Amino acid sequence: MFHRKKTVWFYLAPGLIGLLAFYFIPFVWGMWFSVTDGSIDNRYVGFSNYLRIWQNPMFQLGLRNTLELSLLCAPMIFLLSFFLATMLRKRVAGDGFFRNALLMPYLMPSAAMLIIWQILFDYGGVLNRLVTALGLERVMWLEGSAMRAPILVLYIWKNLGFSVVIFTAALQAVPEALYEYASLEGAGYVRREWYITLPQILPTAFLVLVLAMVNAFKIFKEVYIIGGAYPDETVYTLQHYMNNMFSKLEYQAVTTAAYSFAVIVVLLFLLMYRTRQVRQGEAA
Secondary structure: OHHHHHHHHHHHHHHHHHHHHHHHHHHHHHHHHOOEOOOOOOOEOOOHHHHHHHOOHHHHHHHHHHHHHHHHHHHHHHHHHHHHHHHOOOOOOOHHHHHHHHHHHHHOOHHHHHHHHHHHHOOOOHHHHHHHHOOOOOOOOOOHHHHHHHHHHHHHHHHHHHHHHHHHHHHOOOOHHHHHHHHHOOOOHHHHHHHHHHHHOHHHHHHHHHHHHHHHHOOHHHHHHHHOOOOOHHHOOHHHHHHHHHHOOOHHHHHHHHHHHHHHHHHHHHHHHHHHHHHHHHHO
């Protein structure tokens, strides 16, 4: 048995070495780098870098917009995916097509998605043609504060299908007898899903919410391609700030902003985990 365990470590070694070299060591080194002055001597300056960026208005703007987008998008993804999964719970003819159609945007390259989005939201695009057909004025969806609407729709369209698939897989394990008994007792759709479905799939629901939050933090690439390095203030995210500081060789500002945001994300996840525990206690 001991020899077999040593063999397992032999196969795991390449992945562990890569994880150590490219993730763990840079993460620890970055923590030290964020409390130094960046000079050739790399002098320790304490938390002065953190105080400096937290007083930076662009950092404050990017952090606020990132949190707003995340806290707005994640609940919408959770609710919409849960609703669609409950609708697809029963096996019907053609349900595989709808599942694949929902998952397709998650598998598409970002460049292809953005081409579709430009066709839809361009000044002469499909959406503005519908707007003018209704007798309204066209909107510059890809410029200014109006850009937030296409970004939100893009995020939901891209990540909805994956969450639906996860929910659908979890719903298959819920005993059908519970729904039959609830129907006999006169329970409606909302009461059945709140008191039966959610308690039964609570770990999966927590996973979907966490993934929705994580994916919301990664919305920078789409915003950057559409709006550039300095988009409108309403869609200027923390990743914009970090990218711009990196281009200016302000590495202390980049690492300091990254670790500040990491602490906030960890606190949010701890809050979500605590809420899940409370919910599980109520269900028990």
